[in-house]
Amino acid sequence: MKIANKFLMLLAGAASLAMAPAALAAAGHAVPWQMGLQDSVTPVSDGIHFLHNYILLPIITFIVLFVLALLIYVMVKFNAKANPVPSKTTHNTTVEVLWTVIPILILVVIAIPSFRLLYLERDIPNNADMTVKITGTPAWNWKYAYPDLGVDSDGNANVEFDSFPKSEEAAAKDGVPYLLSADMPMVVPVNKTVKLIVTSDPIGIIHSWTIPSFGVKIDAIPGRLNEDWFNARTEGVYYGQCSELCGKNHAFMPIEVWVVSDDKYKAWSDLMKTGPDDAKLKEFLGTIKPPGAQIAQN
Structure with a gap:
């Protein structure tokens, strides 16, 4: 009887979790027993x-x-x-026909919306508001370039920076998640279509740039340019990680994206064009960091 009661309590708990996946996910980070x-x-x-x-x-x-x-x-x-x-x-002809036809119909029901979603994902908008080039490097970190903010005589973006993981001590001091937070976030404006050009250094290896809340997961392959896009409608801090087993420092390739207002993005881009020193940039980032976070669990 006790076993039956415990089993019923377990079922009730599982049902309550299943009924509210969004509530758990809304905490902004992964929590024990999270569903959804x-x-x-x-x-x-x-x-x-x-x-x-x-x-x-x-x-x-x-x-x-x-x-x-x-x-x-x-x-x-x-x-x-x-x-x-x-x-x-x-043998039973009716049963054999049913167990062949019904799975086919189920797959058709799944396939139609799947193909529509796949087309939406891979149909890169021609009228994107901005472009960001993302490169996975042999040092197991990400490099971000903003060609829309100007290029030099060699065609390299004037605004280009490396993004490394924060140390455990720095993450604890700043109150951000270790192995998900980066010293330099990628910054984009809210409600703008962002086109991504993703690759990996020619002497590097395959990585994968992933932000779950954006529905973005695109491989960074040496010698190849892959494209993706997103349009984030909510300001916030969004986290991801490299999702391709890429070697010894695979766990140390966090992705941090700040979605900010147009005014804050303009202020950030104007400052980045001047090539600020680390202290000035860190102080400025503290003034534009949006609240909230979405933390990935791969």
């Missing part, structure tokens, strides 16, 4: 949430319950005690 995806702030991520929550989960739940019901039925109906003389039936 991180908050969505882009159209692509909205599509991922819809596909997962309203198409895949109901289908998966129905299949699991249906198979469970079949197993229980078979165990009760056809056990040795209830059915001492087993049936010798080897």
Whole structure:
């Protein structure tokens, strides 16, 4: 009886978690026993949430319950005690047609919205408001370049910087998550379409630039330019990590993106054009950092 009561309590707890995945994700970071995806702030991520929550989960739940019901039925109906003389039936045309056709129809139901979402993800807007080039380096860090803010005579962006992980001590001092926070964040304006050009250093290895709340995950491959995009509608700090096993320092390639207002972005870009020293830049970043965070768990 005690075991049954504990089992019922466990089921009740699981049900309560399943009923409120968004509430847990809204905390802004991964928490123990979290269920559900991180908050969505882009159209692509909205599509991922819809596909997962309203198409895949109901289908998966129905299949699991249906198979469970079949197993229980078979165990009760056809056990040795209830059915001492087993049936010798080897074929049933109706059943065989159903278990072939129904999975095909399920896959079609999944495929149609999946293809639409895939097209949305890979249809890079031609009228992007800005472009950011992201390079994974052999030193296991990210390099960001903003060609829209001007280029030199060699075609290199005037605003270009490396982003390294904060040390454990610095992260604790600043009250930010260790191994997710970076010393230099990528800064973009809110409600603007950002085109990403992602690659890896020719002498480097494959990395993967990922921000779950943006629905962005794109490989950085040496000698190849990959493209992606996002349009973040909510100001905030968003975290990700390299999502490709890339070697000994794979765990030390955090991604930190600040989505700020147009005024703050202009102030940041104007300052970056002047090549500020580290102290001045750090002080300035403290004035424009948006509240909140979305923390990735890969």
